[in-house]
Amino acid sequence: MNRTLNQPVSILKGIGEEKEKELNKIGLFTIADLLQHFPYRYENHEVLPIEELRHDDRVTVSGTIQTEPAIRFYGKKKSRMTVRLMVENILITAVFFNRAFLKNKIKRGETVTLTGKWDKYKLTITVQDFKQGSPDPTKQLEAVYSTGGNVTVKQLRRYIHSALTEYSTHIKESLPSSFLVSYKLPSRKESYTAVHRPENKEKLKHARRRLVYEELLFFQLKMQAFKRQERLSSHGRVHSFDEEKITTFINKLPFSLTNAQIRVIEEITQDLRDPLKMNRLLQGDVGSGKTVVAAIAMYAVYLSGSQSALMVPTEILAEQHYQGLKELLSNTNVKISLLTGSTKGKRKREVNASVEDGDTHIVVGTHALIQEDVAFLNLGLVITDEQHRFGVEQRRVLRDKGYEPDVLFMTATPIPRTLAITVFGDMDVSIIDELPAGRKTIETYWVKPPVLERVLRFIQKEVNNGRQAYVICPLIEESDKLDVQNAIDVHAQLQQYFSCKVGLIHGRLAAEEKEQIMEAFSTNDIQILVSTTVVEVGVNVPNATVMVIYDADRFGLSQLHQLRGRVGRGDQQSYCILLADPKGETGKERMQIMQETEDGFVLSEKDLELRGPGDFFGSKQSGLPDFKIADPVHDYRALETARQDAARLIKSKEFWTAAEYSSLRHYLDKSGVLSGQKID
Ligand code: ADP
Numbered sequence: 001m002n003r004t005l006n007q008p009v010s011i012l013k014g015i016g017e018e019k020e021k022e023l024n025k026i027g028l029f030t031i032a033d034l035l036q037h038f039p040y041r042y043e044n045h046e047v048l049p050i051e052e053l054r055h056d057d058r059v060t061v062s063g064t065i066q067t068e069p070a071i072r073f074y075g076k077k078k079s080r081m082t083v084r085l086m087v088e089n090i091l092i093t094a095v096f097f098n099r100a101f102l103k104n105k106i107k108r109g110e111t112v113t114l115t116g117k118w119d120k121y122k123l124t125i126t127v128q129d130f131k132q133g134s135p136d137p138t139k140q141l142e143a144v145y146s147t148g149g150n151v152t153v154k155q156l157r158r159y160i161h162s163a164l165t166e167y168s169t170h171i172k173e174s175l176p177s178s179f180l181v182s183y184k185l186p187s188r189k190e191s192y193t194a195v196h197r198p199e200n201k202e203k204l205k206h207a208r209r210r211l212v213y214e215e216l217l218f219f220q221l222k223m224q225a226f227k228r229q230e231r232l233s234s235h236g237r238v239h240s241f242d243e244e245k246i247t248t249f250i251n252k253l254p255f256s257l258t259n260a261q262i263r264v265i266e267e268i269t270q271d272l273r274d275p276l277k278m279n280r281l282l283q284g285d286v287g288s289g290k291t292v293v294a295a296i297a298m299y300a301v302y303l304s305g306s307q308s309a310l311m312v313p314t315e316i317l318a319e320q321h322y323q324g325l326k327e328l329l330s331n332t333n334v335k336i337s338l339l340t341g342s343t344k345g346k347r348k349r350e351v352n353a354s355v356e357d358g359d360t361h362i363v364v365g366t367h368a369l370i371q372e373d374v375a376f377l378n379l380g381l382v383i384t385d386e387q388h389r390f391g392v393e394q395r396r397v398l399r400d401k402g403y404e405p406d407v408l409f410m411t412a413t414p415i416p417r418t419l420a421i422t423v424f425g426d427m428d429v430s431i432i433d434e435l436p437a438g439r440k441t442i443e444t445y446w447v448k449p450p451v452l453e454r455v456l457r458f459i460q461k462e463v464n465n466g467r468q469a470y471v472i473c474p475l476i477e478e479s480d481k482l483d484v485q486n487a488i489d490v491h492a493q494l495q496q497y498f499s500c501k502v503g504l505i506h507g508r509l510a511a512e513e514k515e516q517i518m519e520a521f522s523t524n525d526i527q528i529l530v531s532t533t534v535v536e537v538g539v540n541v542p543n544a545t546v547m548v549i550y551d552a553d554r555f556g557l558s559q560l561h562q563l564r565g566r567v568g569r570g571d572q573q574s575y576c577i578l579l580a581d582p583k584g585e586t587g588k589e590r591m592q593i594m595q596e597t598e599d600g601f602v603l604s605e606k607d608l609e610l611r612g613p614g615d616f617f618g619s620k621q622s623g624l625p626d627f628k629i630a631d632p633v634h635d636y637r638a639l640e641t642a643r644q645d646a647a648r649l650i651k652s653k654e655f656w657t658a659a660e661y662s663s664l665r666h667y668l669d670k671s672g673v674l675s676g677q678k679i680d
């Protein structure tokens with residue numbers, strides 16, 4: 001937007017000091033702000049045939065007046081006026097409340113256009129909007145704006161209208177003409193006009209398409225320029241290591257890697273070799289084998305003479321990863337240490353010392369790992385598992401300590417691509433989209449609580465066969481607010497029911513206690529484990545074959561998928577039983593989908609569709625940017641196109657030099673990305 005458009009709204013006729021203040025309160029300061037205050041919906045004044053009008057809808061009809069208006073007054077101000085109207089050979093009645101002043105405009109034989117509420121049984125319209133003459137085909141769609149305070153939608157329409165009439169010539173094109181041609185997009189000026197005052201649906205559609213694309217392209221340019229800037233400015237390290245040794249290591253593994261694993265290992269080791277800083281997201285469904293990928297990356301860093309840190313969200317996971325890595329790397333000289341909140345006293349001093357003098361090559365732990373008094377001799381790589389549980393904060397802590405390691409984020413929560421490229425647009429993404437061969441599907445059943453007895457008998461049968469079971473509850477203890485199952489009560493009930501060992505684990509237990517219980521479960525000293533969602537991520541007990549989830553409708557699809565992934569880790573057929581009696585339709589739909597698919601990506605897309613992006617990340621602060629017109633979920637196709645276009649542009653020489661792209665460069669310049677400022 002150029003300088004003219006940055007003038008205050010008060011420059012418009014009819015906006016005085018008072019009104020200006022009101023407009024400022026709702027975030028509208030300049031002409032540009034008004035123009036970019038896009039409608040959130042449209043009122044449809046399309047004239048439809050009488051038979052198609054729906055009862056109680058707001059409709060528009062047009063016809064000729066057949067009678068003199070009949071008026072009745074009630075007291076001084078109230079009145080009711082009726083008149084008969086011929087619309088396509090059907091006689092209807094129009095009713096006007098308290099608008100007797102229109103009497104002189106309503107003459108027999110004249111054509112009028114009326115908008116109001118339709119009564120299909122009485123063939124009556126209660127008029128809200130009256131216009132003499134036939135309908136104006138260019139005013140069928142009327143913009144509706146969000147507003148606040150004392151600013152009405154009608155006023156906004158008027159202000160935006162005059163802003164358009166007086167200033168639209170200053171709306172400069174921002175997209176290169178080649179883009180307009182190849183995507184058949186209307187000009188920027190046309191689009192602003194059409195989106196506020198659409199002549200018809202077709203024009204509106206293209207105007208919106210253009211503005212959405214523009215917004216998403218700019219967003220992607222900003223993200224990717226930022227990424228490029230970060231990579232260029234920070235002197236990432238070159239890790240040099242002997243490829244042969246990696247190959248030997250892979251050949252000695254007890255299994256052969258999947259093609260997807262091989263591909264992502266190649267992507268990651270390439271990043272390690274490059275002098276750029278790695279900032280990569282590794283996505284792979286539960287059980288897809290991310291740990292071995294992490295192990296190979298850390299082994300490569302070890303070979304190059306640096307240390308790695310693996311951070312996980314819980315102590316249980318830290319312990320498991322520690323054991324798992326020791327096993328995977330047992331053929332090597334890599335020294336691995338465990339450091340969590342429970343590492344204390346002498347042990348802690350020893351670990352700290354060995355990390356500091358470089359004896360430890362890989363340290364596994366919770367985020368205590370980077371926050372406390374831990375110093376590394378030479379930290380070259382940080383891997384985090386289940387990245388969305390870590391804040392940006394931890395990255396800053398590392399940087400503040402003077403470390404600029406390569407960073408790899410691993411997640412089993414398949415983030416829908418749409419979200420991944422908006423939220424993580426500044427990262428590279430590697431995806432393991434293939435499970436190791438021979439995995440059995442987990443049979444999933446949705447049952448209603450009255451069937452519980454049968455479910456318990458089924459657990460008994462599996463336990464008799466030497467197997468184990470998880471029982472998940474949404475809450476730890478009874479709550480007067482929520483009528484859902486809690487782990488403590490369920491544990492008590494199941495202890496009564498079963499003669500085998502039933503354990504209980506939840507987030508409020510001390511870390512040591514949790515560890516003991518997990519240990520007992522993994523050695524089959526406990527056969528049934530009642531738990532809250534603390535077992536959600538990463539926990540690996542291959543002998544467990546049953547996952548029962550109480551009040552399953554209280555969990556999101558992605559979370560259910562995570563929980564289900566705790567079984568089916570061994571050679572035995574496994575089962576997931578969802579106990580739920582959802583009241584709403586989406587609840588039922590969720591249970592059905594869980595029965596039908598095991599594809600984490602499909603589930604996450606569904607989750608997004610059913611719950612929206614805010615909920616997807618468990619809170620409304622999803623970190624999703626605010627767009628003025630685009631909706632990253634619904635406009636995901638445009639988003640993907642914009643992402644590819646931005647990537648191509650940023651990489652090309654012409655983008656940084658050719659006149660055609662000057663408006664895009666200008667935009668980037670203004671956004672502060674190029675001068676190394678943080679993006680907003
Ligand atoms: P996740 O991606 O959920 O972290 P893990 O890394 O824990 O998955 O791997 C799950 C299991 O699959 C582990 O027991 C691991 O040893 C095994 N595994 C990993 N890769 C393969 C493979 N290519 N072939 C067979 N088993 C594999």
Ligand code: MG
Nearest residue numbers: 290291385538
């Ligand atoms: Mg894992």
